[in-house]
Amino acid sequence: MITPAELRQYHYCPRILFYERCTPVRRRETRRMQYGREAHDAETALERQRSLQRYGLHEGKREFNVRMLSTRLELNGIADLVVTVGAEIYPVEFKDSTREPDLGHQMQLCAYGLLLEATRETHSPRGYWHSTRTRETHVIEFSNQLRKRTLNAIQDINAFIKAERCPAPTPQVAKCLECELRNFCGDVF
Numbered sequence: 001m002i003t004p005a006e007l008r009q010y011h012y013c014p015r016i017l018f019y020e021r022c023t024p025v026r027r028r029e030t031r032r033m034q035y036g037r038e039a040h041d042a043e044t045a046l047e048r049q050r051s052l053q054r055y056g057l058h059e060g061k062r063e064f065n066v067r068m069l070s071t072r073l074e075l076n077g078i079a080d081l082v083v084t085v086g087a088e089i090y091p092v093e094f095k096d097s098t099r100e101p102d103l104g105h106q107m108q109l110c111a112y113g114l115l116l117e118a119t120r121e122t123h124s125p126r127g128y129w130h131s132t133r134t135r136e137t138h139v140i141e142f143s144n145q146l147r148k149r150t151l152n153a154i155q156d157i158n159a160f161i162k163a164e165r166c167p168a169p170t171p172q173v174a175k176c177l178e179c180e181l182r183n184f185c186g187d188v189f
């Protein structure tokens, strides 16, 4: 079973995920990662006092740190926030980032949507991705294409973890130059 956050990792470089899941190699938590985790926790605390206006919603039921598991999807995780409005439900993800959400972030959010649909028997047509740095909130529509890419990624990750098969390195070599695991990727350097 994998987590939605691992989809983001997979999009960045599937090999990092392989090292973490199938070998004793672990990445150290950097200052930046630590700061991001603290900013994330602070944002979750502040969100309890805010309205739903930033999501374009007037009212809705909010639940924080929602734990979900689906054996069918081979997925489990904890959503930062879940908002229910009528028959629809939306996951919300807080990120300490100045960048726009990339495909990895979109798949992570979509995976929460798939988990909500699997566990609550309700419809999750979109999610919200909020930057704690820029204060911008992005709406991520869970299109058929995004759902398919997310499901394919889940399948691929579970397959290489079960087979303990090292996946191909990221094609973006620039990422490798600042990767602390580069000593293990002899075929890249």
Ligand code: SF4
Pocket (backbone or CB within 6 Å): 013, 014, 015, 016, 168, 169, 170, 175, 176, 177, 179, 180, 181, 182, 183, 185, 188
């Ligand atoms: S060195 Fe490159 S290919 Fe290897 S784990 Fe790091 S980012 Fe991935």
